[in-house]
Amino acid sequence: GAVVSQHPSRVICKSGTSVKIECRSLDFQATTMFWYRQFPKKSLMLMATSNEGSKATYEQGVEKDKFLINHASLTLSTLTVTSAHPEDSSFYICSFWPGLAGGGTDTQYFGPGTRLTVL
Amino acid sequence: KQEVTQIPAALSVPEGENLVLNCSFTDSAIYNLQWFRQDPGKGLTSLLLIQSSQREQTSGRLNASLDKSSGRSTLYIAASQPGDSATYLCAVTGGSEKLVFGKGTKLTVNP
Numbered sequence: 001g002a003v004v005s006q007h008p009s010r011v012i013c014k015s016g017t018s019v020k021i022e023c024r025s026l027d028f029q030a031t032t033m034f035w036y037r038q039f040p041k042k043s044l045m046l047m048a049t050s051n052e053g054s055k056a057t058y059e060q061g062v063e064k065d066k067f068l069i070n071h072a073s074l075t076l077s078t079l080t081v082t083s084a085h086p087e088d089s090s091f092y093i094c095s096f097w098p099g100l101a102g103g104g105t106d107t108q109y110f111g112p113g114t115r116l117t118v119l
Numbered sequence: 120k121q122e123v124t125q126i127p128a129a130l131s132v133p134e135g136e137n138l139v140l141n142c143s144f145t146d147s148a149i150y151n152l153q154w155f156r157q158d159p160g161k162g163l164t165s166l167l168l169i170q171s172s173q174r175e176q177t178s179g180r181l182n183a184s185l186d187k188s189s190g191r192s193t194l195y196i197a198a199s200q201p202g203d204s205a206t207y208l209c210a211v212t213g214g215s216e217k218l219v220f221g222k223g224t225k226l227t228v229n230p
Contacts (some may be wrong), residue, residue, distance in 0.1 A: 004162070032216060043123070043220040044163075044208070093162055097216050107153070108218065110163040 002028050004096055006111035013084055014119055021079045021114045023094030029074035030096035034108065035067070038091040050077060084118045091115050121146045125209055125221035132199055133229050140194040140224045142209030147190050154183050154194050155208040157223065163208065167194070199228045 003026040013019050023033065031052045036044040048069055050056035056069040066088075068080040081088055095108040122145045132138050142152070151170045155163040167176045167183040169192070175184040182195040196203060206225045210218040 006162070034217075041222065043222045044210075044218075045220075046217055049217065091160075095163075107165050107168055108216070109165075110155075112162040113160065115160065 002096075002098070002109040004094065004109050004111040006094060006114050008114060009112060010115045010117075012117045012119065015085050016083055019081045019084055019116060021081075021092055021094075021116075023077045023079070023096075023111050025075045025096045025109065028096070028098050028109075030098045030109075031074060032097045032099060033071060033077050034095045034097070035069060035077075035079050036093045036095070038093060038113075044093065047079075081116065084116070086118045089116055089118045121149075121211060121213055121219045123209055123211060123219055123221035125207075125224050127224055128222065129225040129227075131227040131229065134199060134201060136199050136228075137195070137197050138199055138226070140196070140207050140209075140226070142192040142194070142221055144190045144192075144211050144219075146213065147187050149187065149211045149213055152183075152185055152192050152209065152211045153218070154181075154192075155210065157206045157208055159206075166207075196226075199226075201228045201230050204228050 005024050007022045035047045038044045047062045048056045048058045050069050050071040052071050058064045071077045091113050093113045095110045097108045124143045126141045153168045154166045157163050169176045169185040180197040185192045204227050206223040208223045210220045
């Protein structure tokens with residue numbers, strides 16, 4: 001099956017610092033990818049949708065200047081949490097959607113997630 | 120706004136038991152519904168995807184049904200095993216590729 005990696009898997013940082021999370025698809029290309037956030041005992045919440053080469057579309061309530069998304073290529077996207085605060089502590093998950101072209105399916109392929117803890 | 124609810128929030132069963140997980144959604148105008156598995160501190164693995172025109176999908180010991188008009192789906196797990204222990208998430212899409220997730224059901228299968 002399709003493989004998506006995320007790095008780092010776990011990060012602890014001080015309040016006010018910036019953290020970059022990398023999401024990479026290892027064996028397929030996708031123009032569309034998503035970033036989700038999951039708080040303990042809560043649903044995964046979509047933060048933003050990005051298409052390669054375009055600006056990301058952020059969901060309501062998600063600050064675009066705080067969560068910077070760079071969809072650099074068809075296999076790589078990064079999420080930078082700028083000036084992180086304790087309330088940003090969460091589990092961040094990315095996913096790639098190859099789309100329906102070429103016999104693809106509706107399935108998104110998820111990364112293993114990154115646990116961010118801001119002290 | 121679409122909302123997805125999963126019941127129960129947690130379930131503990133002995134090995135070998137058949138079980139049913141429930142998912143309901145408020146807006147029946149969905150494009151498809153998916154069931155995912157999430158292991159602790161890990162990402163999601165897609166288990167089954169049901170298109171809105173379908174009634175059920177099967178994969179091995181898993182069977183998912185969809186009643187779009189009533190806004191309900193069930194995931195049936197036959198002959199449960201300790202390796203099935205995980206959180207099971209239900210998610211729907213409404214015409215775009217955006218997924219709306221439930222909070223999940225945490226399943227524990229005891230040896």
